[in-house]
Amino acid sequence: MTENEEIKAEEVKKEEESEKSENSENEEGQIFEKKEEEEEKAKDEKEEKKYTRPALKRRKSLYEGYEEKQEFFRPEYQFNVKDPIKEKMWELMDAYLPRDKLSIQKSIVTHIEYTLARTRFEIDNNYMFQGTALSVRDRLLEQWNDTQMYIRINNPKKVYYLSIEFLLGRLLQNALVNLELEDRYRDALMDFGVKLEEIYESENDPALGNGGLGRLAACYIDSLATLNYPAWGYGIRYEYGIFKQVIENFEQKELPDYWLTKGNPWEIIKLDLQYKVRFYGYCKDEFRNGKKVRVWRGGQEVLAIAHDTAVPGFQTFNCNTLRLWKAYPSEEFNFDEFNRGQHQGALESKDQASYISAVLYPNDSTLSGKELRLKQEYFFSCASIQNIVNRFRRMQLPWSDFPKYNTVQLNDTHPTIALVELLRILIDEQHLGYKEAFDIVVKTFNYTNHTVLPEALEKWGVDIFERLLPRHLELIYLINYYFMEECKRRFGKDWGKISRLSIIEESSPKQIRMANLCVVASSHVNGVAKIHSGLVKTMLFKDFADLWPNKFTNVTNGVTPRRWIHCEFPELSALLTEYNDGKNEWLAELDLLEEIPPKLEKQGKFPEFIEKFKAAKLKAKLRLKEFVKKNCHIDIDENFMFDIMVKRIHEYKRQFMNCLYCIRRYLDIKSMSPGDREKVNKRVTFFGGKAAPGYELAKNVIKLINMVSNTVNNDNDVNKYFKVVFLPDYKVSSAQIIIPAADINEQISTAGTEASGTSCMKFVMTGSLIIGTHDGANIEIADNIGEDHCFFFGKRVHEVERIRKEIANGRRNYVGRRLKECLDAILNNRFGNTKFMHNYINTLIDGGDFYLACHDFYDYMDAQRRVDEEYQKPDIWYKKCVEAVCKMGFFSSDRAIQTYAENIWDIKPLEVPKPSITKSGHFVSTGNLKSLDD
Ligand code: NBG
DSSP: OOHHHHHHHHHHHHHHHHHHHHOHHHHHHHHHHHHHHHHHHHHHHHHHHHHTSOOOOOOOOTTTTOOTTOOOBOOBSBTTOOOHHHHHHHHHTSBOOOOSHHHHHHHHHHIIIIISOOOTTOOOHHHHHHHHHHHHHHHHHHHHHHHHHHHHHHOOOEEEEEOSOEEOOOOHHHHHHHTTOHHHHHHHHHTTTOOHHHHHHTSOOOEESOSHHHHHHHHHHHHHHHTTOOEEEEEEOOSBOSOEEEEETTEEEEEOOBTTTTOOTTOEEEEEEEEEEEESOEEEEEEETTEEEEEEEOSEEEEEEEEEEEEEOTTSSOEEEEEEEEEEESSSOOHHHHHTTOHHHHHHHHHHHHHTTTBOOOOSSSOOOOHHHHHHHHHHHHHHHHHHHHHHHTTOOOGGGHHHHEEEEEESSTTTHHHHHHHHIIIIITOOOHHHHHHHHHHHEEEEOOOOOGGGSOEEEHHHHHHHOHHHHHHHHHHHHHHHHHHHHHHTTOHHHHHHHOSEEOSSSOEEEHHHHHHHHOSEEEESSHHHHHHIIIIITHHHHHHOGGGEEEOOOOBOHIIIIIITOHHHHHHHHHTTTTOOGGGTOGGGGGGHHHHHHHHTOHHHHHHHHHHHHHHHHHHHHHHHHHHHOOOOOTTSEEEEEESOOOGGGTHHHHHHHHHHHHHHHHTSOHHHHTTSOOEEEEEEOOOOTTOHHHHHHHHHHHHHHHHHHTOTTTTTTEEEEEESSOOHHHHHHHGGGOSEEEEOOOTTTOSOOSHHHHHHHTTOEEEEOSOHHHHHHHHHHOGGGEEEOSOOHHHHHHHHHHHHTTOOOOOOHHHHHHHHHHHTTBTBOOGGGHHHHHHIIIIIOTTOTTTTHHHHHHHHHHHHHHHTOHHHHHHHHHHHHHTOGGGBHHHHHHHIIIIIIOOOOOOOOOOBSSSTTSOBOBOOOSOOOO
């Protein structure tokens, strides 16, 4: 045994013994938990059979069997209207734009000259990108218009995904892949001497999100379109996305991300699609036809104007809408002020309106509590609800039918106010009674919870609400009044429980608990991974689950394989297609990959496949090497093992623990003999991620990592065996370079804190293994790919709870020699002046180790040792990677969306008719086309 193992074994044993003797009840507790776990598992398995493997329709290429020059005729919607002028127009518009090379080339240059007004002598990559994007957009728009028209005449039930963030990433490649036009565009551009891949680089990332929550929304709208669901994403069209991170003197500096510098070729601004949104003002009673009605008057009005982006599905002609609202002043100027010569003042009030949609709040998993944020939430919720209600009103159906045609998913609590807005419209404007209106609201709304961290659970002071949204506050009180009455009937005088259930927290000042409001007023509440949904039900909303056990459910997150395998790792994608009989249908049905390993085994082709996989991985590693050279000015060796941790910087994710491990590795190698050093598994450890600008500790961790990196990389005793790299400005486009290069990825949150995590899925799908805790989606990934394909460590949820209690009762952390040396290295300023970490380290030792960074450290080191050992056996290692890739079908966002559709939304797909290759053979319908304002 090495010293490390000895110490670890000793410590673990000591700890376990003391735990055993300290508390025999505990053991019973564990047995009980185990039994419960088993029961849960059996139940889950039953549920899973029913929902989690929904059958998807086998796909084939849109163009299979068609010739390149063949014309495609579009569906026709109003055949027998006798209007000669329109008939002429329709005839001109009855075929899709041609998709052959020359037509594509013509459309690109036409846009460059006539839309962008460039001469043929001044076309750089940026203009080439814009021209290309516009030409792709034309093709998207046809499908988009046809889809919207088809939805309108069929009137299916629709799903609305409300999210304050959509972290889209670049759109050009995604659109080309989904339209299956990537090769043709590559070919077309080649004739201009332009590489498509270089053109992709010219696109700014629309980074309208912080992290996982926003990226999930982006994956989900991709899957909704791919599965032909009539769906809309609704959000905010921020001018500034998440800040750009630069590292200066080891520290994070934030720069504004004005992502619109080159314009945005994708968005369609619908100036005629605008809604008024009111803030402030007062409420009063008025009498109409002898009936008392409540009205909300005065205050300030702004306009929400729709900025649409087409969302194409993969291998389908369906194309949905992402509608982002931008705020505008509702009157051009305050004319009185203007005429009095106060031009500045008049302009300022105009500016204020547009502040609402100007910037994304850079907080992830923390509540900011600022009035402007609440304004943003109401702004986009209100506009979206008006849009949804309008669409429904066109159908002229009774309000009680509203939930039959509409279902709204709240992506976390940020759009909660949307449900109050619908209630307000139904009661104040449509004059429904409370009970009827509330019933409609509950049946329409569903809520996804994304975290159990208390600091992220939204609460708003009653005072802010009263000022900003006085009528909504009244309605929230009304909802709470009826709810509390029900609670009293159910729970008698259990005041503790009743006050926990209340939407209003009786603190001073009083607060509105948005999550409670969501649970009370939605029909389904889901968590985002099995373990998380369990915690949602048994801890976070335990009292609610007693009341309505059936409201709670789980939908494990998923990611889109189009972006996260095909676009980001083209070599792997090609390999998978090659071994799937040359067909790429697995991109729409990821479960198909499961068939590859047994086939390889049977045909004795596993070694051949693994060799090709290794070659692909090497290419990905070389891309990252280039990226690191360019952005960090560090040389790395592609033959080292790449160990990657990329995500927002947060205490619960424990980048600090990983950094401590880097220090341990550094000290170990440093103290070795040259001979021993040669035996070390060579590694580069990468970190990447942004810290919220106000989160001092997280920013300090970034600084520490950069200082450690600097020392390690410049130490010639060590840098031949180990390097540390901090990758600045982690975002979707760089994720696409970073993730496929990994050999091992770090998912090391304290058990019970990471709701799901989605990067773990992207990593495993592209052939790297997880070192991680029993948390979030890690657990389900292991269930699917096999626990022996993961490197697990650390305390489990129930143990974390117990240890925290002990810590609270004064237990000090056990700090053994090997951990102490790492902490001391920081305390002794071995990496430069790291005084900024000293207080934190002292609190960790003194019982402040809430996230168990020290507590899990020994077990973590042990898991890292196993990683090193196994990486030295490439045959085993790569086989595991490949097997894991092929068993990740469950983590496709298509499966997740299908589960939402069946289990929560109760909606059916509506597939747009396929085009015809003859003029007479196309789909014809006489739809009702009364209003086009949609
Ligand atoms: C995040 C969780 C992640 C999860 C994503 C998407 C918030 C509030 N939550 O674990 O931390 O993967 O949501 O569900 O951003």
